[in-house]
Amino acid sequence: MLADIKRYKLTYAIIGLNLLVYVFSAFFSQSFIDMDLKILVDMGALYGPYTVQQEQWWRLGTAMFLHSGMTHLLMNMFSLYLIGRSAEMYFDMKSYISIYLFSGLIGGLVSLYVHPASVGVGASGAIFGIFGALAGFFLAHKEHMETHTKAFMKDFSIIIGINLVIGFSIESVDVSAHIGGLVIGLVGGFLLSKNIKFLTLYNSAMLLLGLVLATYLFTQYAQVTF
Numbered sequence: 001m002l003a004d005i006k007r008y009k010l011t012y013a014i015i016g017l018n019l020l021v022y023v024f025s026a027f028f029s030q031s032f033i034d035m036d037l038k039i040l041v042d043m044g045a046l047y048g049p050y051t052v053q054q055e056q057w058w059r060l061g062t063a064m065f066l067h068s069g070m071t072h073l074l075m076n077m078f079s080l081y082l083i084g085r086s087a088e089m090y091f092d093m094k095s096y097i098s099i100y101l102f103s104g105l106i107g108g109l110v111s112l113y114v115h116p117a118s119v120g121v122g123a124s125g126a127i128f129g130i131f132g133a134l135a136g137f138f139l140a141h142k143e144h145m146e147t148h149t150k151a152f153m154k155d156f157s158i159i160i161g162i163n164l165v166i167g168f169s170i171e172s173v174d175v176s177a178h179i180g181g182l183v184i185g186l187v188g189g190f191l192l193s194k195n196i197k198f199l200t201l202y203n204s205a206m207l208l209l210g211l212v213l214a215t216y217l218f219t220q221y222a223q224v225t226f
Contacts, residue, residue, distance in 0.1 A: 011084030021065045034069040046120035052221040064104040066121040076123045087130045090137050099188040102206040103129020103181035109213040110180030125177035129185030136189025
């Protein structure tokens with residue numbers, strides 16, 4: 001087990017951070033099963049009027065490490081456990097971190113557009129980004145990856161099934177964030193598997209996209225009465 005942790009240290013570190021944040025949210029919510037919605041908002045959940053109208057953009061980052069309850073947390077961490085370790089075999093640490101963070105951040109912006117007045121939390125957008133990155137890697141090297149396709153599709157089926165359950169059973173989970181994260185991860189995975197030198201280009205493009213989306217959201221929210 002220790003060797004496994006050392007080999008996939010980034011995935012386990014992210015899982016550990018999510019678990020730690022959950023312990024704090026559970027303590028303040030006085031429950032380990034379901035989190036208090038107000039506590040989640042106070043801790044940094046996505047909420048359009050605060051995130052956009054009050055320009056609390058830091059919520060895009062904090063919301064990625066918050067979960068609405070034990071089921072939500074366990075399903076997301078199991079998905080990350082499955083897909084994250086595979087990603088660490090194909091991507092270096094900088095690429096993994098960039099894809100994970102930008103998938104979560106852009107996914108959060110997409111969520112704010114689709115659901116301007118809802119409270120959103122969860123690592124799903126970022127996790128789907130890692131999944132998308134693997135899909136991009138296989139797409140870029142499809143002529144050499146035939147032996148890994150079945151295993152990848154098996155993980156794909158499990159993760160899609162898990163997130164369908166999450167999406168239909170947990171109100172604060174937004175499928176639009178999954179789609180946004182998946183696309184961002186797919187682009188990143190394809191580019192960075194072609195050439196690691198594209199990392200600066202990818203990071204710059206994602207920052208620019210994030211700024212454009214944030215500016216557009218601010219304009220749109222200015223016309224909305226909550």
